[in-house]
Amino acid sequence: MTSLSLKRLAVIALPMAALAGMMTSAQAQEWTPSKSIEFVAPANPGGGWDTLVRTMSRVIQQEGLADKNFAAINVPGGGGAVAWAQIARDSGNPHKLFATSPPMILVPLAGASRYDHTDFTPVARINTDYSIILVAADSEYQDLNDLFAALKENPRLSVGGGSAPGSMDHISVAGLASAAGLDASSVNYIPFSGGGDAMTNLMGGHIEAVITGAGESVGQLGEGSQLRALGVSAEERLGGALADVPTYQEQGIDYTFDIWRGVMGAPDMPEEAVTYYEDLFAEMLETDAWRQASDQLGWIDAYQNSEEFGAFLDEQQEQFSSVLSDLGLLRQ
């Protein structure tokens, strides 16, 4: 249902963008896009990738940062695999970008995609969110160590998360458990259809704890809340509503987990184009509109350029594959 209208939007946007392009003539020499940029969210509207794509497109347009329009396109399916397969065929296309995050590493490791991050061009890391561990407000667990002591005693205690086994939330909590001295595979991880779903089940007392994105949990915490946060996976405490939540490290568990978000492009994207986008996104991060949107969405800027981002992705792949193999979920 979704892709129809979004593609239509792109069709309408194209001539308009072309018009704008003619009026602000491109600077000489440097590469600039010659047509509207297809910015793919490899998922349905409403999720993390979609929000990133739409927010970036909006800020770039509002602030007049690019001559050409960024057209948001949703290509849902296979946890991203459908979109990746499409983009992989578009080698060298400088007008095709997509939003990415840990599933780019995890889905291929689980054997569910023929393409992995090395098949695409890293453009830039944009920002990051962190994992957060929540319990019900009236729970007996006061800190992470209480919770893990209980888990050690009774491994059947259920920890809910918003994604499938072997994906982000599961890896994050399994890694935490193993840092806390438990067997990673002993966590009784219950996958829900989203962080919100998991949190509702926690409020209803159906599960013991929840792991989800810190940004997603902001609306649920604070005065009068039915939930309580035990820890975040960041290196330092987060700001705003989460300022009171201690990090894992503060509680003696040496473990951090980034839910990074970034942008990648079609395979073998020309270097000039990569440079153009790197600069564009760096500039975008400096705008007030971006600042404001990030604050609302609980995002924390974590820019890396193409080269740094590429190296970072390789590291992540190593780290994740070791957790996945502990869980017995590695299929390669």
Add this chain to the structure above:
Amino acid sequence: MDALNNLMYGFGIALEPINIAYVFAGVFAGTIIGMLPGLGPISALALMIPITFAMEPSSGLILMAGVYYGAIFGGSTSSILLNAPGVAGTVATSFDGYPMAKKGLAGKALAIAAYSSFVGGTVSVIFLMLVAPLLSKVAVSFGPAEYFALMVLGLTAVVSLSDKSLVKGLIAAVVGVMISIVGIDMQTGTERFTFGSAQLLDGIDFLVVALGIFALAEVFYMLLRGGGGKETPRNAIGSLKLTRSEVKEIAGPVSRSSVLGFFTGVLPGAGATIGSFLGYSMEKRIAKDGNTFGQGNIKGVAAPEAANNAACTGSFVPLLTLGVPGSGTTAVLLGALLVMGVTPGPMMLEQRPDVFWGVVASMYIGNIFLLVLNLPLIPLIAKILDLPKPLLLSLILIFCMIGVYGMSFSVFDLLLLLGFGLLGLGMRLFGFPAAPLILALILGNIMEESMRRALQISGGDWMTFIDKPISLSLLLIALLSLGLPLLKKRRKRAIAE
């Protein structure tokens, strides 16, 4: 009195000229979107996020909510006229709506749908206003075990409707569950019944099956009967007017289904589909003329339409009071609100009363707009039935294909559509009911996931479904709804002997 004061405050916001314009624009766009299958409210709302960004949050939500309930309001049209339900919530409407249209009562069916939608929408706004904060407790009381029991109840209620043969109803339901299994398993990431095809990885979409098994099968069936079928009579629309006795007849079903629909809507994930099916089967059970359901009974149109609109309003309860989206559509609304700087959740009523009460008040206005907007449109839209039969059949065919292709841009899905059309034809010829299949397809996934989650939490102990009071009572009702028809039959036989 508190609620009244708050409502007055809300009307103060909703009645600002600009907001009235937004309500109108929203419900108008929503009605149109609802009439076309394949262009659901989700994509429409996602497209609107950039437009609403610069708006006052209350105005933005008023506009987007209008599109959402407008689409549900308009969704009955294709179900009634073409037997082609575009959204899951309107499948039940086609059971009696389409037979009415075939009898030359299309105008009346559409009018009943409009009135029932209006009442369902309005009654549920009153509930939303009075009990929303309390209801958030109900929403969280449903864990995996309870959801599983609710899905079982929904399925058995529909299976038990197939009065001709319970066994055929059960077979259809099992086939529906089997179709729902196709694709990647959420719990383990395993591919199931995809036969290595990438197109089947995400499962088979509801729309493909619904349009195939209802609309396309109907086209095939008419073709098969060939010239034998009567030419559609001229002036097939009929009168829009309801007689006093008809109004009296639907008053009960509409009010019961409005309440039922609202409460199912409150449960994240269950919503309009379960509400409309339960409303329909409940009315069939209660009605004295229950055996004429499925042949164009006006109560069979009124009940599901009231229920699905009420459920749509109900789905705002978890969104606004818990900050948890209960459906794909409300997930997009949540995203839009976040972008506008409002965080829905337990604190929202205190922090942003303007958004909450403004939207609630705007829903009253929006429902009135919808009624006023839809009634004059009915004769125009229903004219489609005046077309000569060959044209009408080709139109339905094209309509289905555009709906399916527009959703996925996949030729494979068109072939699937054709396949399900043939399956639907076969089921009709051999007397298998289509409703259990489609409902099982919609509910199958939630049912399976809830069951496995519940078992994972309980450590594999099946008693978890019986230990929980809500789950136990739902399962008992399900057992009753399957058992009663059997008992009745046995008693009849005993009396005959």
